[in-house]
Each structure stands twice: as C-alpha cells, then as structure tokens.
Amino acid sequence: MGPGCPVCVTNMPEVDEAVALAEDGAIVATYGDMYRVPGTNRSLADASAAGADVEIVYSASEVVDLADATPDREVVFFATGFETTAAPTAAILVGDPPENLSVLSAHKYVPPAMAVVAELPDTDIDGFLAAGHAATITGYGLFETFVEEYEVPVVVGGFEPLDVLLGVERLLEYVRDDTAGLENAYPRCVSREGNTAALETMWEVFETTAGEWRGITEIPDANLVLHEAYAEYDARDRFDIEPATGNADPLTEQCLCGDIMAGTADPDECALFGEECTPSNPVGACMVSSEGTCKIWLEYGGRPDL
Known part of the structure; x- marks a missing residue:
C-alpha cells in the first residue's frame, strides 16, 4: 500500500488542526475514515464525543450543501486524499462557494512520494501497481519518467477483483522478465492524458509544497495547499489555529x-x-x-x- 492510503499518510499535526477547529466551534466535515485517526493526543471522534460538531461526508459537494444549510456557522472541510479527491475539492472552490466555507487541506500528491519510496535504502520493490482512481485524474503518462529513472515496472490497475488480478498478473510478467515498463491495465477509465478538465481545475486551486507524510518522511512537492488566489477559503489563513499537542500516546x-x-x-x-x-x-x-x-x-x- 506504499506510499500509503490517504488516511495513513495524513500527519498527526494535520489531525490536530482539524480537532482544534472543531473544539473552537466550527463544524468540521471530513470523509469517514478520517473520523477515528489519532492526532497527537485525540481524534475527531474524541472531539465529537466531547460535544464538538463533526460531520462525515461522502463528497465535496455535500460540504457545500452543509454550509448552505448552516449560514450562521463556520464550516471547515478537512479535505484529505490524493488527486482523486483533490480535484473535487478544487471544483467546489472555483464554483463560488458559500462565504462560511473554508478548506483545511491535507491533500497529497502521489508521484513525489513514489520517488521517495523507490529511493529508500532498505526498499526492495520489484514493481508498482499504480492506483487507477488517481490515474483517472492524472493519466498514466505521468509515470513514464518514473519508469525510466528507477527502471521498475508500473502497471495501472483498477479496483474490481478482476481488475486487481489483471494488474498483478501483468506486473508479475514484467518482474519475471526483468523488464521495466509502463502499462495501463485499466483502459476503460484511465487514459494517457487523464482528465484534463479536472487537472486544470486542480492546478488552478492547488500548488505543491513540502510536507510530512505520516510515518515516512518530509517529501518535497507532495502536499497540496491552496494558491494565494484562494487564500480566503484557506482555513489556515482564516483562523488562528492553536492545536493542543504534546500528549501523544x-x-x-x-x-x-x-x-x-x-x-x-x-x-x-x-x-x-x-x-x-x-x-x-x-x-x-x-x-x-x-x-x-x-x-x-x-x-x-x-x-x-x-
């Protein structure tokens, strides 16, 4: 699962920020898996149990609906995930969102993390099964330079059982033949160029910066933060966030x-x-x-x- 699922690589201080905002009275909306992820000393579930208002959503558009329904409250979208969810987050911000909505971005960008994992001294990886959902946005052409530089095969796979089996089977053939190559085993959803409209929106709203991936290391250009043009929707700019830290398990x-x-x-x-x-x-x-x-x-x- 390297370089990690979105939940697994969200750093503890990012969770701390979301918890602090919820405890300060904002409605914090996030995806379900993030609800129980421990921060330095507590999770959003802990904050909710203590009376904070934490809402689980299944899409970025639900956060817009939540903000529209509660105009007298600040609604913060604790936005996590890779390119697959970063693009929808960007879409709500270019779509004239409610004034009471802001984004606490913990979005990550996969390619730099793949490079770091490939370069770790103890890593002995024969090939990468690239996630089809992210490649649906970015396109599989993104991996061409990676394959050339690290001389390992990359196969883009889907998520249905047969898709996974096909991706693993093709990757094993590359490993068997000791060949570095790139293959799209998920052609019904992934193209070489990806979703160009979604990419354009994502890069209009976000830019990359260095950031700590939980349990791995600080990775250059692997975190997605809001461009200055969208700073009015950036929770880190809108609020004076002072998370409680220092009592980690x-x-x-x-x-x-x-x-x-x-x-x-x-x-x-x-x-x-x-x-x-x-x-x-x-x-x-x-x-x-x-x-x-x-x-x-x-x-x-x-x-x-x-």
Whole structure:
C-alpha cells in the first residue's frame, strides 16, 4: 500500500488542526475514515464525543450543501486524499462557494512520494501497481519518467477483483522478465492524458509544497495547499489555529506504520499488532483505514501460506 492510503499518510499535526477547529466551534466535515485517526493526543471522534460538531461526508459537494444549510456557522472541510479527491475539492472552490466555507487541506500528491519510496535504502520493490482512481485524474503518462529513472515496472490497475488480478498478473510478467515498463491495465477509465478538465481545475486551486507524510518522511512537492488566489477559503489563513499537542500516546513511538507503507516491514513484525493496536483501539493510522495494510492483514489473516 506504499506510499500509503490517504488516511495513513495524513500527519498527526494535520489531525490536530482539524480537532482544534472543531473544539473552537466550527463544524468540521471530513470523509469517514478520517473520523477515528489519532492526532497527537485525540481524534475527531474524541472531539465529537466531547460535544464538538463533526460531520462525515461522502463528497465535496455535500460540504457545500452543509454550509448552505448552516449560514450562521463556520464550516471547515478537512479535505484529505490524493488527486482523486483533490480535484473535487478544487471544483467546489472555483464554483463560488458559500462565504462560511473554508478548506483545511491535507491533500497529497502521489508521484513525489513514489520517488521517495523507490529511493529508500532498505526498499526492495520489484514493481508498482499504480492506483487507477488517481490515474483517472492524472493519466498514466505521468509515470513514464518514473519508469525510466528507477527502471521498475508500473502497471495501472483498477479496483474490481478482476481488475486487481489483471494488474498483478501483468506486473508479475514484467518482474519475471526483468523488464521495466509502463502499462495501463485499466483502459476503460484511465487514459494517457487523464482528465484534463479536472487537472486544470486542480492546478488552478492547488500548488505543491513540502510536507510530512505520516510515518515516512518530509517529501518535497507532495502536499497540496491552496494558491494565494484562494487564500480566503484557506482555513489556515482564516483562523488562528492553536492545536493542543504534546500528549501523544507513547505507544506511537513503537508503531511501524511508516516501515509498513514503505514495504520494509510486515504488520506482524510490529510488537503492537493485534495486541495494543486493533481496529477498535488503533495506535497507528494503518489500523484505522479500511485501506490500511494492518487492518486488512489482521482481518484476513496476513500473508497466506502458498
């Protein structure tokens, strides 16, 4: 799952910012998986249990509806995810959003993180199965320079069972033949150029900056922040955010999520896995997300004995 699912790489201080805004009286809207992700000392679920107003949404457009329905409240969209969700976030901001709506961006940009993972000294990755949903926006041509530079195969795959099997099968053929190549195994949704209209909107609203990916490292040009032209909708500009920090669970220092996302460790190598860290009591984000390796590994029994 490297370089990580969107939930898994959202850094703890970003969660802290969302929690602080909710505790200060804003309505914070976010996607469901983010609700229980631990920050430095608490999650949005914890804030909600203490009386804060946290709303789970399934699309960026729902946040606009929420802001329209509560004109006397500040509504902050804690916006997470890769290019797939960054483009819809951008779309609501170019569409004359309500004045009481702002965005706390934790959006990430995948290609720089792939390069960092490929360059990690302990990484031994034979190939990359690239996510079809992100490539639907960016296009598969984005990976051409990556394949040339790192000499590893990249296959863009979809998410239905047969799509996954096809992507893995094609990737294994490249690995078997010791060949670096790029292939689109999801042609019904992904083109070489991608969704040019969505890309144009995304880059109108966002620009890249360096940022910490939870458990991995600070990655240049891998975080998406709002352009100055859209600063009026930037929650970090609109509010004086002072998150409470400093009381992190000491178990987080033992968490191996970063190594697991980088492919240098398996979940059951973590001393917390299945004991102190479970889906009902997660220490690391990899155990929270439905896309997290630790949660999947625990639910389905790890690597099968083939």
